Amino acid sequence: MTQATTRPGSARPIDFRTTAPHRVVVLALDGVYPFELGIPNRVFPLVPGAYEVVTCAAAQDRTVATNADFSVTVGHGPEALETADTVVVPPFDLRFLSAELPEPVRAALARIRPGTRIVSICTGAFTLAAAGLLDGRPATTHWALADLFRRMFPRVLLDPDVLFVDDGDVLTSAGAASGVDVCLHVVRSDHGSAVANRVAKHCVVPPWREGGQAQYIEQPMPEESGSGTADTRAWALRNLERPLTLGELADHARMSRRTFARRFQEETGTSPGRWIVQQRVHRARQLLETSDLPVDRIAAEVGFATGTSLRQHLHAAIGVSPRDYRRTFRADALEGARG
Template sequence: MSAPHRVVVLALDGVIPFELGIPGRIFGAARGPAEEPLYEVLTCTLDGRPVRTAADFAVVVDHDASALTGADTIAIPPFTGAYDQAALGTALDGVRPGTRIMSICTGSFVLAAAGLLDGRPATSHWGEADRFRRMFPDVRLDPDVLFVDDGDLLTSAGAAAGVDLCLHVVRRDHGSEVANRAARRCVVPPWRDGGQAQYIERPVPEPYDAGTAPVRAWALERLDLPLSLADLAEQAGMSVRTLSRRFREEVGMSPGRWLTRQRIDRARHLLETSDLPVDRIARLAGFGTAVSLRQHLHATLGVSPIAYRRTFHPEGDERLTRA
């Protein structure tokens, strides 16, 4: 059995407690087929000493920055204090090449200050976007998304977006079934698309108004059918225009994009958990043909259905790759 993937969380002075705990909670809930832990999560400070949090208490850790040298993934949560940039630079210089580095919320300021984000896409808390752009004009900041995955560097928006990012990493490493189980253990939504808007205006519903939830539940039971926007609007008892507006208010994306996302998620689940042929999975997920499924999966994940199955199916051998 291989050693668990090591995640090292760096707590800087003034660290925000909620975000500090996200990596340990999410990665700690990711388990393999025999309930073996898939990740080991360590927490360190630059000098190994306690640091104050943004709340009324301090945190005591067992590791200093030397723990970063043995990390497979480094996570930097947000903080409100100051830090020794020279000491952090020295610590990051010792990180192994290829180590994945991720930030939560304004932890992205640390990555940007170290020059790691120059010329690369990133996000941060939408409320800090103007300050971020002034300080780091060379970073391709997108303040309107929940997280950005740029391979070995990942950044997320504020607070709960850190949960989305960690679940995304689990899904990237081990597939949607493992990520979904981890989400269930933590009682959080298993999937929010990284491109979803950070800040969504949700008007208070009128009495007895369930919004788009009923039509979304209805659609999830019929993903194999060729559902149109008009079908959704008719089922919801709304005009197409009203349905589209309500979807954006409540979900953060258009009905069509939401439907495609659900179909991709259904296809991924079937690829991971069944030995059905790819063309059958395409029909069950509502893509119609294997070609359409390949196009959508490649556009979303950059891989083919067969490659995805080989990676994430527990018996991903040649017998399961037939199309």
């Protein structure tokens, strides 16, 4: 499976050059995990002037129990949700989970305006599912809770292998650090890779993690030392312009094709072919943002046979053409507008 799933064209980048700061409201529920509660306030303010982040409770009593040995008092009540452009629901201890949403939580979610982007982290997806917001939609949550989630919410198209799912106006992510992944993805969607990369560098995290949750599920250690595919992946990234067939990758790793494909899937959560396409699209997006190279030249630089192939893969990934992507996310244009 891929690192993330998206629905191309379901949401368009926001023109922050002509709008007020985008308001992110973080909904803290009883049992909230303190680490994940702080992720939006750590990531979004690193884009100067673009986002305003506030935290609210589901009830007017703004004291929220955490899953640790302390409570927090947040700055706003549920009315803040009425002003949100994006709502983030951090995870909470499932001991606070009931078969139906508590009435204050249900009432709070009802305050969210239609069209507002909603993002959940880890068990936050249980709240969205209980509210019916994920019925018939793809979503993810922590892999260890997949069976419970499926039993409770059979109408949701759960994919427990990915780090996050972008379904346009609703995004769900897996456990803990994937909250950073999905917030960086939001920044990338809103402002482009160059801005998201700077935010990631400030947070000392990778701007884009390879693979999916499968790589974090406990696996028996390989019997042979040095038998992984990491070196071959690093080599492939240095040689994206080459055809990079499965046979060539397996030969570099000194494995049979079958063994290489199996090890690659175990380590990254995706197939070699899908991973190569993801890396080529990612590199192409960087070049579209930071260079004036024509599309055909970029296609050749990243290993797509033709400009048409690049257009098809980029549209499949994010729902826009190279020309439209470049117009929106040229880093120098954005910096000039903010400067």
